[in-house]
Amino acid sequence: MTMTSYVILAFSLLFPGTVLGQHRGELCEPSPSSSGTCKLVTDCPAVTSSILHKEQYVRCGFEGKDEVVCCPDESTKKSDNSRISERKCKEYAEFVFEYHNNPVLSSQTEKVKVDRCGNQRELLIPIGSNANPRQFPHAALLGYEDDNNDNNGRILWLCSGSLISDQYVLTAAHCLNTPQYSHPKYVLLGELDIESENDDAKPERFGISSLIPHPNYKHPKVYDDIGLIKLDKKVELSPYIRPACLPTVSDEPEKKALVSGWALVDRTKSKPGPQYLMKQVLERFTHQECNTTYNRQNNRRLPEGIRDQTQICFGLRTETRDGCVAESGSPLQIHHKDLYCMQTIIGVTSFGIGCNVANHPDVHTRVYSYLDWIESIIWAEL
Numbered sequence: 001m002t003m004t005s006y007v008i009l010a011f012s013l014l015f016p017g018t019v020l021g022q023h024r025g026e027l028c029e030p031s032p033s034s035s036g037t038c039k040l041v042t043d044c045p046a047v048t049s050s051i052l053h054k055e056q057y058v059r060c061g062f063e064g065k066d067e068v069v070c071c072p073d074e075s076t077k078k079s080d081n082s083r084i085s086e087r088k089c090k091e092y093a094e095f096v097f098e099y100h101n102n103p104v105l106s107s108q109t110e111k112v113k114v115d116r117c118g119n120q121r122e123l124l125i126p127i128g129s130n131a132n133p134r135q136f137p138h139a140a141l142l143g144y145e146d147d148n149n150d151n152n153g154r155i156l157w158l159c160s161g162s163l164i165s166d167q168y169v170l171t172a173a174h175c176l177n178t179p180q181y182s183h184p185k186y187v188l189l190g191e192l193d194i195e196s197e198n199d200d201a202k203p204e205r206f207g208i209s210s211l212i213p214h215p216n217y218k219h220p221k222v223y224d225d226i227g228l229i230k231l232d233k234k235v236e237l238s239p240y241i242r243p244a245c246l247p248t249v250s251d252e253p254e255k256k257a258l259v260s261g262w263a264l265v266d267r268t269k270s271k272p273g274p275q276y277l278m279k280q281v282l283e284r285f286t287h288q289e290c291n292t293t294y295n296r297q298n299n300r301r302l303p304e305g306i307r308d309q310t311q312i313c314f315g316l317r318t319e320t321r322d323g324c325v326a327e328s329g330s331p332l333q334i335h336h337k338d339l340y341c342m343q344t345i346i347g348v349t350s351f352g353i354g355c356n357v358a359n360h361p362d363v364h365t366r367v368y369s370y371l372d373w374i375e376s377i378i379w380a381e382l
Helices: 003-014 045-052 074-079 084-096 287-293 367-378
Strands: 027-031 034-040 058-063 066-072 097-101 111-115 139-145 155-163 168-171 186-189 204-213 227-231 256-261 278-285 311-315 331-335 343-351 362-366
Touching: 027 058, 027 066, 027 084, 034 058, 045 066, 084 097, 084 367, 139 168, 155 186, 155 331, 155 343, 168 343, 168 367, 227 367, 256 343, 278 287, 287 311, 311 343, 343 367, 362 367
Parallel strands: none
Antiparallel strands: 027 034, 034 066, 058 066, 097 111, 139 155, 139 186, 155 168, 168 227, 186 204, 204 227, 256 278, 256 331, 278 311, 311 362, 331 343, 343 362
């Protein structure tokens, strides 16, 4: 066996993928939109590449000790005209599952597929509440270094974001360069309750490789308030940390959507930083309603008013005593219409007036309008 074969075998044992229980030569489906044939892994360059890059793939079974995989047909691969973000979304959807050894079988070559979805349909009422474990596995916190000598280099978690690939986080551009704390230095993924170690979470902290604000974002204007963070290494995806989907159609946004965050704007100096990940249902406001709300700011920040093409407004139509949920960079999301346990990020929280004030919606950057730019950076090589 060659050294390459040993490497492929080692990685395939760590990343088993989906098991079909089929035999070599049988037809299979490597993804819902493509077809393939069960082949030995050594006869399928496409899956070999996926294994070496620690990407998800589909396993048919084994012939003795030789792995048999679902090898995609080249003709099918070439005819797939879907956007790269749509194809990646389907790939990430597989990470809602875990694979465990079957305690009934003596052979451990077949794995049991375990559903670890923490997502659920929300009651469409504007009440803030704690998020469920694994409900927002894409949730990210941005950490800044506090240079105050009295704080001994404490990390301040000031903005949120969303994991949208295995190495990129989507957030607001103004979070990438703050007046007081400059640039974020860390990203925290997989967290739920930052003050507890018994919250059914698997947090992991990452460094930052690069900060990429949209080239058209110009402070103090609040247009094009969207940016990307490249992590210092790829994320090992799991039910606790996995990307959300990006919107691939320009449909009018839903009448209601879900915002999530750590209520950072509610924190004070006496109790700095976030505690528990929260969620809240918001209602959509029309372009005219939103412009009326912010017409007094149509100066340096909003010289053109609210841009309907690139900004959307969601908020509350009735007063609530709940504290703030979202902060800058928080995702505005809806349940994916086709993929199980996946959410689509339709907006990035940009700015607002007050907190949970009736008929004063927050303004979110419309993600679909920047899809080409996002794809060109994250998946430039594909």
